[in-house]
Amino acid sequence: MTFEIMDYTKTNGILNHRIRFELPLNYSDSQDRREITIVATLTQLYDEAKHGDTDLAAVLPLLKNAKVIAYLQGGPGFPCTVPFAKSSFAKPLLEKDYVIIYIDQRGTGLSTPIEVGTLDVLVPRDSGTTDQDYAQQQMEYLLHFRADSIVEDFESIRTMLLGEDLKWSILGQSYGGFCSFTYLSTHAKSLKLVLITGGVPPINYGPDDVYKATYQRTKDRNVHYYNKYPGDVARVRDILEYLDSNNVTLPNGGTLSVERFQLLGIDFGHSGGTDELHQTVLKFHYDLELFGKPTYKTLYNIQNASSFDTNIIYALFQEAIYLDGNNKAVLQSNWSAERLRATETNYVFKKDADGPIYFTGEMVYKSMFDDYTELKPLKTLAHLLHKNEHWSPLYDVNTLEKLKFTDVPIVAATYYNDQYVDFDLTNKVKQQVFKGNGNLRQYITSNQFHDGLRLDSECVVGALLRLLESEVD
The missing domain is CATH 3.40.50.1820 (Alpha/Beta hydrolase fold, catalytic domain)
Structure with missing residues (x-):
């Protein structure tokens, strides 16, 4: 050395x-x-x-x-x-x-x-x-x-x-x-x-324990966000309906899907995050009113709002950090955030549902390995990591x-x-x-x-x- x-x-x-x-x-x-x-x-x-x-x-x-x-x-x-x-x-x-x-x-x-x-x-x-x-x-x-x-x-x-x-x-x-x-x-x-x-x-504790807790914390932040900006309830729904009906490509070739837009809720975890997200929602919705589509500037800002393309370990190991070889009760992550999302209300977009649609947070989903340019080549690797049962001891x-x-x-x-x-x-x-x-x-x-x-x-x-x-x- x-x-x-x-x-x-x-x-x-x-x-x-x-x-x-x-x-x-x-x-x-x-x-x-x-x-x-x-x-x-x-x-x-x-x-x-x-x-x-x-x-x-x-x-x-x-x-x-x-x-x-x-x-x-x-x-x-x-x-x-x-x-x-x-x-x-x-x-x-x-x-x-x-x-x-x-x-x-x-x-x-x-x-x-x-x-x-x-x-x-x-x-x-x-x-x-x-x-x-x-x-x-x-x-x-x-x-x-x-x-x-x-x-x-x-x-x-x-x-x-x-x-x-x-x-x-x-x-x-x-x-x-x-x-x-x-x-x-x-x-x-x-x-x-x-x-x-x-x-x-x-x-x-394993990934399921973590995401049960953090989904609740993210729900609390969504409630705070929509109470602060009640007009965004309708705006977010309009945006998600647009994304659900249109294939939207980001400047670097990535896809802006419904789930990727909802990931912007990760900003709720830092100071001023709700205000930043409101500005994004307002601009996107205004673009739709004026032009019927988001502008390049809006798409560029959304693309750069997350770090998954530039920090791929962040996406690959997000659930693996909760897997400790000394904890034999939990051997694999098996897409924990994805599985638990289905049991939570408001996190899955439905056109005919009422009420606010929640943003997600610091979570990784299967769709990200289709939506993010730099994650696409790692899709098979990501699935292997979520099935892996052999982890080094951490604690x-x-x-x-x-x-x-x-x-x-x-x-x-x-x-x-x-x-x-x-x-x-x-x-x-x-x-x-x-x-x-x-x-x-x-x-x-x-x-x-x-x-x-x-x-x-x-x-x-x-x-x-x-x-x-x-x-x-």
């Missing part, structure tokens, strides 16, 4: 080093010599006295005495954003003298990115291979891109940058919080403290329930109105896994949504750090 400095920047008092690591694809088989590239950004305040005489292009600043915190990005399948100023959650951490390491998780950003075009390169197809066999090969490769492998990448990077004995802290947002609990299950001794924002995983409950706050403190921001990570499931996990051991202490709020870390960083990070400082000597 090796690393090199790719680049460095010094802007607005921020010093960034972009570092490239060559790490194993497969940590469970020492005979597998395949490697992938992982890229991290080391971010700290620039100090002339400390850094002025250093060849920053060739030498990393010493981290031995630094407070280092590694960031686990949400997703799955999204890269980190590199800060070039004291903004977002970097600001309160840097002001507390933290050095932040942003690591593009494997398959994202600069870390061996997974797209349709790159997957063909990473998993070459031999002539004569059937679609089914090739999809099986792709799945076997992608199973190395789960939380357990992500954690091993982080551990390798910690060791290479800090040494075997020095600990670091971690901050996990959303899916990054899920990865943080995998980290705690396997390498708790490497961690000083753990901050979680909107990301306590549903340990010992060790015995280890987690023994962790003490004085050893590895865990503090979490839990959002009461979180559309994606259910509040009630989070509290069940706290009760059932930690069993009153004093760990997993929460900052609970209804003032922010799932994106609280990004939009209200000072409040959220400040609350977590104050909780730590009041509890830890």
Whole structure:
């Protein structure tokens, strides 16, 4: 395993080093010599006295005495954003003298990115291979891109940058919080403290449990939306009737189906999302009144409102993140969101029905692998993943329930109105896994949504750090 400095920047008092690591694809088989590239950004305040005489292009600043915190990005399948100023959650951490390491998780950003075009390169197809066999090969490769492998990448990077004995802290947002609990299950001794924002995983619960809860949360957000914009009840119905009767092609060749339009409800999960969706609905309906069809601008905005074309891991693994090899009660996802949708009212479009038609949320449906340009070639692979019953272990409950706050403190921001990570499931996990051991202490709020870390960083990070400082000597 090796690393090199790719680049460095010094802007607005921020010093960034972009570092490239060559790490194993497969940590469970020492005979597998395949490697992938992982890229991290080391971010700290620039100090002339400390850094002025250093060849920053060739030498990393010493981290031995630094407070280092590694960031686990949400997703799955999204890269980190590199800060070039004291903004977002970097600001309160840097002001507390933290050095932040942003690591593009494997398959994202600069870390061996997974797209349709790159997957063909990473998993070459031999002539004569059937679609089914090739999809099986792709799945076997992608199973190395789960939380357990992500954690091993982080551990390798910690060791290479800090040494075997020095600990670091971690901050996990959303899916990054899920990865943080995998980290705690396997390498708790490497961690000083753990901050979680909107990301306590549903340990010992499967996809059906998750989507039963999140459909209810999404229903609540739909009710709020239509109460706020009652005129959209008729507008949305008109739009869906138009889409049901017409083949609408998006600028990149994708299809705007009824189900794809309903997926815009994913915006309900962040601040201002209902207002953004109203603007989309109003514009689309206005286009129909003026021209009898949506304009290019409307279609372009809808196409770019979702991340599934550009982040295919997000679509492929959306339900797989709830499958833990240690939970033998749930072996496969079997299109959980799709199955449960049929049992929920208002989520299925019917022309002769009355009342509002609900938008869906952070859910993946079979139709997406027909509607999205970049997902179409992955349809066979998607079906294999939903049938797969062999998943790597993610969480060790015995280890987690023994962790003490004085050893590895865990503090979490839990959002009461979180559309994606259910509040009630989070509290069940706290009760059932930690069993009153004093760990997993929460900052609970209804003032922010799932994106609280990004939009209200000072409040959220400040609350977590104050909780730590009041509890830890």
